[in-house]
Amino acid sequence: MRAVLLGFALGVWWLQQQADLPGWRGWGMCFLIFSVAVMARRRFGVRVFVLAAIVAGFAYAALRAEVRLQPHLPVEYEQRDIEMTGFVRGLPEPQEEGTRFLFEVEANGAGLRDFPHIVRLLWAPTAPLVAPALRAGQRWTLTARLKRPHANANFLLRDGEVSLLEQGIRATGSVSLTRAPRRLHADAIGPRLAIDRWRAHIRDRIETVLGDAPHRGIIVALAVGAQASVSDDDWAVMRATGTSHLVAISGLHIGFVAGLAALACGFVWRRIAWRGLPGPLWLATPKVAAFGAASFAAVYAALAGFNVPAQRTLWMLLVFAVAYVGGRRPASSLVLAWALALVLIVDPWAVTSPGFWLSFCAVAAILHAIAAYGRRASKARVDDDDDWLAGLEARDPILPDEVESVSNQAARPIAATSKRKRLASAWRRAAFKLHAHIKSSARVQYAVTLALAPLTAYWFSQIPLIGPLANAIAIPWTSFVVTPATLAGLILPAPIDAPAFHLAHAALSVLCDALARFADAGPAWFLWHLPQPTPFALVAALAGSAWALAPRGWPLRFAAPLTWLPLLAPAPAPHVAAHGAFRITALDIGQGSALVVETEKHALLFDAGPGPESTHAGERIVAPYLLAAGLHSLDALVISHSDSDHSGGAPAVLQSIGVRQLLASLPSSDGLWSNAGKRGSDTLRCAAGQRWTWDSVEFRVLWPDAGPLTGKPNHQACVLKVTNAAGRVALFTADIEADVERTLLARDPSALRADVLIVPHHGSRTSSTEPFLDSVGPLAAVFQVGYRNRFHHPNPTVYARYRMRGIALTRSDEDGAARIDMGSDIVLERFRQTHARYWMSQ
Incomplete structure (x- = not known):
């Protein structure tokens, strides 16, 4: 049964790795494999049932995905005012920019079928209207501007769109105050x-x-x-x-509540009588305690919002309670396997979240450790008791008067002697139990730490020692x-x-x-801090953890640490550029700019994206990506100018990543200078004529001119040209506009020639002039823009200007992050193409 349940879970996980949902051929193949497996069960036994379970899990998850994706917002209705009637769900979250809440739609003014049932809205206070105190169940008729579910898509980081799908959120947007929202009298129940x-x-x-x-x-x-x-x-x-797990209502907390509930229910049930008969004669007290524990656990899990650790603990308690009432004592591993399958039946997308893996692997490690040490502990329990009691007696020897002759004992109060012996024995038993508890807790902590360290490195690129x-x-x-x-x-x-x-x-x-x-x-x-491990390194480390936790005497258990070497001492990452070449990673950080340039042994970050004033991209995306890529220090951080969508994330980067030099085009009063100086970074104004070489790759600053900064920030933006040993060039233009383009053209048009162009000012109509594009002559161009951004970047005319020239284009709002390898050839990789999943852009 364990293998069958694990097979079902494997099928669910397999579906979440697919780029497309199965069509009629896929469904036909699933039906054929399942039918053959069921018919062959007598000959091949449980192995065929495992195959059938894998197919069943895959098909079930696919069916749930089809149903979940059916409600959708048509593209032509994005960012249009749509009147909706519905009610508030969940816990509204007050934030600085307004109140964020879930809204369940009962009717829409556009008359659309398959309209999203659940949308996530932001109600921003706008004078004279103030955002009201929203409560679950309140019915409203309001107007909102919606977008299809979209999240930043980056290499090495978790895809946020699957989180929206998991919650059933099929559109996001904000409350529009063009029409005043109306609170309806009847609340939903x-x-x-x-x-x-x-x-x-x-x-x-x-x-x-x-x-x-x-x-x-x-x-x-x-x-x-x-x-x-x-x-x-x-x-x-x-x-x-x-200790981040302590913030959540975890299985540990729910188990604690369940234990208290079991004690309380058992205590009360033993003292209840009905029709002259005590409660235990109607129903055994342990069974009442089991159901009481499960019931109180269900209440506490509901308070937790039924997160994955809460669900796991609840299902384990329910499975155990049902089995116990039925007169069975199921193995703990079987209970865990049932909980795994039930969690995925309720939420097939749970396998994409870190909490799922951390929660189940922690419990599996504990059970594995108990199984490994249990037999040895049970065999040696008597010897351990004797050894410990002997040790205590050696440190606290029995008093001479306790071994006196019978004639001498007659002169002593027998009752006092007996009391002293009982007290000494009680202290020794307490000391032994405390020692056993500390020893058991240490083993459990060791097992959990060893098992979760590889997963922590994979999900968070760090292991807190x-x-x-x-x-x-x-x-x-x-x-x-x-x-x-x-x-x-x-x-x-x-x-x-x-x-x-x-x-x-x-x-x-x-x-x-x-x-x-x-x-x-x-x-x-x-x-x-560790780079995100490869699948091989992750699996090897997890297998090594199970190997190390095996019982004493397991073959070659001493060699288990060797399996951790790919995780702790990874070989140089295959994506690092060869000597004389470099790689550009244009991160998807919404409306803003953040580009990572890697040579063979050096790394540079050009702009750091928005900060707390907007999307927190520096903290959420830029710094985590650098850590996951193994870039724990930067040789240079270039901040092109002071606009927040380029410089806002810099403090988060400085806090998380070591920066040797800050090269920026910022006013002298900008706080980023002092921030970098306090952290030991060298600081330097960005000025035309600066150049340096890393690993046979030349970096050259083309703009702005040395001297006091003049004009608006876009006019001051730093322009960087990077040339590899093969003569391939990338041009980073930040937010320069037509006036700077004309100035650069007048100086030396040939200096602008580039194979890859980071599009000026996100493709606004004030930049990318025809003469500038003709002089640059790029083969590929990168647009870093936010999905349905309020600036309407890129401008349709400007975008068409690039397309007419046959330039290979990538834009972050449609393609996610992009990687460009600049060697003798140019290789462009778009995240949403190479890492496609069926929920993307749906």
Whole structure:
């Protein structure tokens, strides 16, 4: 049965790797394979059932995907005012720019069939209208401007569009105030909305009690699973110490609640009588406790929003409870396999999220460790007891008066002697249990750390070496102090819930202060940054973890660390350019610019994308990409000019990545100069005539002129020319406009000749003039633009100007990130083509 359930999960995962959903031929092949497997079951046994389960999982996930993708927004209706009637779902999230919320559409004014059922909207306050306090179930008639579900698509980073699909969000947009929204009187009702209202009420209670307390966001996250309120400082500390999992309502917390519920239900049931018979005679107390635990776990999982770890724990409890009531004691591995299959039946897209892999692999590691050490522990239990008791007695020998002769004992009070012996024995048993508990906890922590380290490196490009020590303190403190105090606050009515919430926050403050000291006091290598491992390195490290956790005596267990070498000491990445060549990676960061240039041994970042004032692209995309690519330091960071879509992400890059030199065209008063100087970077104004060579690749600055900066920022933008050993040229033009183009043409048209052009000013109508394009003569051009951006870049006329010249084009809003290898030949790779998935652009 385990193999069949794992086969089903494998089929679901396989579907999520496909570029297209199966057509009629694919469905026919699935039906044929499934039928043959079922008919051959008697001859080949369970192996055929595994094949049938794989096909069943693939077909089930494909069917769910077909249904989920059916509602859609036609392209011609994007960014048009559409009137919708529906109700608010989930927990609205107040943010600086407005309130973000989910809206379930019941009717649309465009009369479209298969209109998206769920859309995500931003209600931005615009004078004189103020965004109202939104609550789940409120019905509204409002006008919105929508876009199809779209997210940034980059190499080495998770695709955000699958997250939208997983939540059923088939369009995103903002509330348009061209027509005043109308609140309808009748609110929507239903179990899900009742849970959402309950979660919102709890969040409001906590925020009212704690006010502006620094860690209130973590308390909210532990109570209702909403992480939007967690501060950036708290996230930074927890990422550095490997304790980010504590912010979520995890399986550990739900298991703790289930355990308390089981004890309480058993205690009450033993004291209940009905018709003169005590409850245990009607139904066994352990069965009542099992169902009580599952019921309370379901309530807490609902508060968590049914995230993957919560679902996993809930399904495991339910499977165990059903089996236990039926008189069975299923193996833990079978319970985990059933939970795996049930999670994927509910949510086939869960396999694309880090939480899914981290949660199930952590439990699998714990079970594997228990199975590995269990037999040895059971065999040696008596010997261990004797050894420990003997050791304690050696350190605390029995008093002489306890071995006196019978005649001498007669003079002593027998009762006192017996009491002393019982007390000594109790202390020894307690010491042994404490030792066993510490030993068991250390083994579990070792197993989880070893199993999750490869996955952490894959998903987050880092391994916090301080994590085991930090978790050894944080997990028990959170589980036995912070979480119980938070739960007490949930149970108690207002206003007597305030002391519990304050106690939870005070305990959390102690923990956060300790974690911050760990993060600050430790050396930089405490947070080990690694490039994203290859599939081979990941599988080898996971297999090595299972090998290392095998029982003592397992063949060649001492050689298990060798399997980690591809992960910890990877060979030079195959995408690094050869000597004399370079690679350009144009990141998809929305409306803005961020380009990575890699030579054989050096790396340069040209612009860093938007920052907190817009999409946080520097923090969300640029810095994570550099770390995932193994670029832990940059030889140069070039900030072309002060516009926020080019410079806003620079502080995030400086904070995460070592930068040897900042080369920028910024006013002297710009804070980026001092920021870079404090972090040990050399700083230099970008000026025409500067040039340097890395690995036989020449870099040359063409603009602006040396001297005081004049004109608007676009006029000051740095223009960089990169030439490889084969004479292939790339031209980085930032946001220059027609006036700068004319100036450069007047100086030396031949200096502008390039094979690859990063299009000036995102393709605006004020740039890319005909004479400029004729002089550059590019073979390929890169447009870095945001999807349906408000500037309408690229301008249709300008875009047509490029197309008429037969230039190979790539644009980030349609193709995602682009890679261009510049050697003797030019190779262009578009992310959405080479890494296509069936949900992209749907």
